Amino acid sequence: MNDDVIKVRGLTRTFRLRSGPVHAVRGIDLSVPEGEILGLLGPNGAGKTTTLRMLATLLPPTGGRAEIAGHDLRRDPAGVRRRIGYVAQSGGLDPSCPVREELVTQGRLHRLPRGEARARAAELAAALDLTGLLDRPTAALSGGQRRRVEIALGLVNRPAVLFLDEPTTGLDPGARAEMWDLVRRARADFGTTVVLTTHYLDEADALADRIVVVDAGAVVEEGTPADLKARHGGGSLQDAFLAITGRSVPDTAPVAV
Amino acid sequence: MLGDIGVVFGRYLRATLRSKTNLFFGMLQPLLFLALFGPLLTRLDLGTAGSSWQTFVPGVLVQLALLGGSFVGLGILMDRNLGVVDRMRATPVGPVALLLGRTLRDVVQLVAQSVLLVLLALAFGFRAPVAGVLAGLAFVAVLSMALAALSYGLAMNVRTSPEFAAVTNTAVMPLMLASGLLLPMSLAPGWLDGMSRAVPFRYTVDAVREVFLGHYANGTVAAGAAVTAGLAALCLVAAARLFRRAVSL
Numbered sequence A: 001m002n003d004d005v006i007k008v009r010g011l012t013r014t015f016r017l018r019s020g021p022v023h024a025v026r027g028i029d030l031s032v033p034e035g036e037i038l039g040l041l042g043p044n045g046a047g048k049t050t051t052l053r054m055l056a057t058l059l060p061p062t063g064g065r066a067e068i069a070g071h072d073l074r075r076d077p078a079g080v081r082r083r084i085g086y087v088a089q090s091g092g093l094d095p096s097c098p099v100r101e102e103l104v105t106q107g108r109l110h111r112l113p114r115g116e117a118r119a120r121a122a123e124l125a126a127a128l129d130l131t132g133l134l135d136r137p138t139a140a141l142s143g144g145q146r147r148r149v150e151i152a153l154g155l156v157n158r159p160a161v162l163f164l165d166e167p168t169t170g171l172d173p174g175a176r177a178e179m180w181d182l183v184r185r186a187r188a189d190f191g192t193t194v195v196l197t198t199h200y201l202d203e204a205d206a207l208a209d210r211i212v213v214v215d216a217g218a219v220v221e222e223g224t225p226a227d228l229k230a231r232h233g234g235g236s237l238q239d240a241f242l243a244i245t246g247r248s249v250p251d252t253a254p255v256a257v
Numbered sequence B: 001m002l003g004d005i006g007v008v009f010g011r012y013l014r015a016t017l018r019s020k021t022n023l024f025f026g027m028l029q030p031l032l033f034l035a036l037f038g039p040l041l042t043r044l045d046l047g048t049a050g051s052s053w054q055t056f057v058p059g060v061l062v063q064l065a066l067l068g069g070s071f072v073g074l075g076i077l078m079d080r081n082l083g084v085v086d087r088m089r090a091t092p093v094g095p096v097a098l099l100l101g102r103t104l105r106d107v108v109q110l111v112a113q114s115v116l117l118v119l120l121a122l123a124f125g126f127r128a129p130v131a132g133v134l135a136g137l138a139f140v141a142v143l144s145m146a147l148a149a150l151s152y153g154l155a156m157n158v159r160t161s162p163e164f165a166a167v168t169n170t171a172v173m174p175l176m177l178a179s180g181l182l183l184p185m186s187l188a189p190g191w192l193d194g195m196s197r198a199v200p201f202r203y204t205v206d207a208v209r210e211v212f213l214g215h216y217a218n219g220t221v222a223a224g225a226a227v228t229a230g231l232a233a234l235c236l237v238a239a240a241r242l243f244r245r246a247v248s249l
């Protein structure tokens, strides 16, 4: 399909260590239509973060090709960067930096003029319920609040594609539900395509239009949550996952990674 | 590109201004040398022109640039571990702008600290012409830029902070001692004096000593300027390469 906003073909990444090569990603194909919320589901070490970092131009692929929002990953990484937002698992906040400063500077890094960067910061703060927190250093925020700031930073340039690496890991149930709501709103308000990784089945089930199951660096199954359940015995997603990977993943237990 | 450098510079300058303790602790070591070591020299014959302060203060300033510049890499390692570096790299701002914006902040910080040290030294009895002090600060600025940039390039290519600190300490301490910063190499035995001629900072500090005496047009100043500028060019190129290599796509 030609209007896919993400096209990935045969993407691989091998880390060369003294102890030998680590084949973190062994050949991933993805096609993501505009406006989709895609869940990359897989156990720890499956290669989700490595895949996302490659798509966000942060890690050179060993092989394969990708096109994101019309820009070729290898030939035009700067073009890709203009059109994406990326929120790492570790978040990427400076603890001593106030929220407003982070937001405005991020806008300026995306080359918004100063006034526009300020306006964008205020607008995002209002949308993400951060207005009262703008003058606090990020170290003085709760986990959920910090996550919202990180998402706001990822949305500063109104990206075509937002990459979220385990956006709810470590959050309490209330904050997780809030995060799901926020991701849906980003899609509804800005038409943002969202690719998120998770190892929570309930999250993939509740949030993703489509799930791609990754295991040992390769795509092992994909479909809507309903598809997967139906294909693998008509039970829960947990049963489907077990059938696909031969392994169970934590359902809702807040596993720290 | 210039705009990008400015944005990065502004962000880190504001970070520096927020943490006043850092600003002070960065100065602590040269300050202690000035206050607790400098007075020991006032009655010694260093074999140099002018008061002992005129020999010693340039050493303290170059020491500040050397120590303050070399360890800035720790800051980017912290940012890297927090994911701040990746977040900035996922924007259109290129690696060289990220490098130079930060480096420029360090230059401003180290020059500001140098000004404070010079003012304090005045209270101890240090005297120098204003033009000489300005020329000396220019040397400090160029040297700080060279070392800070290189420090970032190196930091982005090591895995952990302890590894970075070990490498940097191992390189900086001998260089500092072998360049005649604290006491002039005119006091050194022949072999040490000879060795110190291979250390670029020696030429910087000797040149600063000259300009603090009000001598601007002589071979020592010219050599200092040439060596310092050459070192800066080399360090910047190496730093840009190291930085690009660590983050390239």
Ligand SMILES: Nc1ncnc2c1ncn2[C@@H]1O[C@H](COP(=O)(O)OP(=O)(O)O)[C@@H](O)[C@H]1O
Binding pocket: A015, A017, A022, A023, A024, A042, A043, A044, A045, A046, A047, A048, A049, A050, A051
């Ligand atoms: N920088 C690296 N160097 C070496 N191996 C790595 C590196 N990053 C990830 N890996 C390895 O690649 C595999 C996939 O990791 P990752 O993409 O982080 O998985 P996930 O995000 O799905 O948990 C793991 O085996 C991990 O140890």
Ligand SMILES: [Mg+2]
Binding pocket: A048, A049, A050, A089, A165, A166
């Ligand atoms: Mg991961």
